[in-house]
Amino acid sequence: MLPFTRFSRYFMEVAQQGSLRRAAEALHVSASAIDRQLLLAEQELGLPLFERLPSGMRLTAAGEMLLADIRRWRKDYSRTRERFDEMQGLRRGHVSIAIINALSSGQVAQTIAQLVDSYPGLTFSIRVHDNQHIVEIVNAAEVDFGLLLTESTAHSANMQALAPCPLGIAMPLEHPLAANGQLAFGKTMGYRHIVAAAPLMIHPQIAALYTRHQLPVQQAIECNDVRMIRSLIMEGAGIAVLSHWDVAEDVRQNRLAFVPLSTRQARPFQLALCTAPYRQHSRAAQLAITEITSAFKTRTT
The missing domain is CATH 3.40.190.10 (Periplasmic binding protein-like II)
Structure with missing residues (x-):
């Protein structure tokens, strides 16, 4: 049981939803009951907590302050409960x-x-x-x-x-490069690449590699989602520069091969x-x- 009032639950839900109607649907109570609690609190505090607009409910400066305090109180109480549990x-x-x-x-x-x-x-x-x-x-x-x-x-x-998390080439198990212990990036240029795009964290290092080696556009597929890149590799669409942890489980289960790049060319993460x-x-x-x-x-x- 949390020692927070019905008002705090209603208030946080309206703040999140930006609407009395949507908050009422989420909490399974009537919109009028929620509004009544908000009006009573505003009357007691002497300040409006929401701007009531045609498009919905928007927090005032006082409402923003109260929301931050309630969130902090909930976190503090959760940590207190954890300390109680630790005593037992x-x-x-x-x-x-x-x-x-x-x-x-x-x-x-x-x-x-x-x-x-x-x-x-x-x-x-x-x-x-x-x-x-x-x-x-x-x-x-x-x-x-x-x-x-x-x-x-x-x-x-x-x-x-x-x-450590080296960068390397992820590829199908039967790929001709899969038997290497380490690869120089230039040796991969004859194959189609699936290029990890922004906002993936590895993108800047990868972009620098491709800039230096001038990969032809027709040899590239760009993608900004690692799961999709892994799927494309498994389907034989190409190879990709990824981090070890991007494909560690695939390697462990023999779904993909991973060969590290020379650390002179690609710094490990x-x-x-x-x-x-x-x-x-x-x-x-x-x-x-x-x-x-x-x-x-x-x-x-």
Whole structure:
């Protein structure tokens, strides 16, 4: 049970939906009941919380301030509940994680499955975002931690390197280049390429490679989604420069081959754990961080 009033639930839903009608549908209550709660609060506070417009409901400055406070109170209460659980041992707990799409299958899923099997009271929320958004929501304490790719962790207080992540050529298992231990990029120029486009993080390095080697336009398919690139490779449409973690699970299950590029031509990325500076994690989050960190480091040793 959460110690928040009916008003706070109504208020947050209207703020999110921007409409009394849509909030009423989401909460399964009447719009008039929601409006009555809002009007009573505004009367007590002496300030309007919403502008009532023909197009819907828009927060006033006071409403924005109240919304931020309610969100903070909910987070604080959630952490208090986690500390209560810790006093009784790790019987319950919630962990929120943000990951890049490249990690949506494989090691993270396997580790979480093991954790919920060992600790049935643990719950998880997992959000898939790009690198920049992960950093933003970690720093805003919307999630406990994030897993992402970065070019360097050397000067970042909130980034912990977990494993190197080389760039390489992903290709079908039977491809003529698949037997190589390492490749020079020039040796791939005779084949059709599926080019990772912006906003994928690896795009700038890849774009520089193609600029230097002047890949003919007729030899390229551009795509900004790693899942689609992997599917195109499996269907025989071409080969692609991707990071190791983009195809790690495909390689493990013998669906694709991956040959690293020379590090002189393509600097490796780092798979990194991102945490908010000075944030104290719950016992459940600490456990998840420890297990995931150990899993990746064990896999690469």
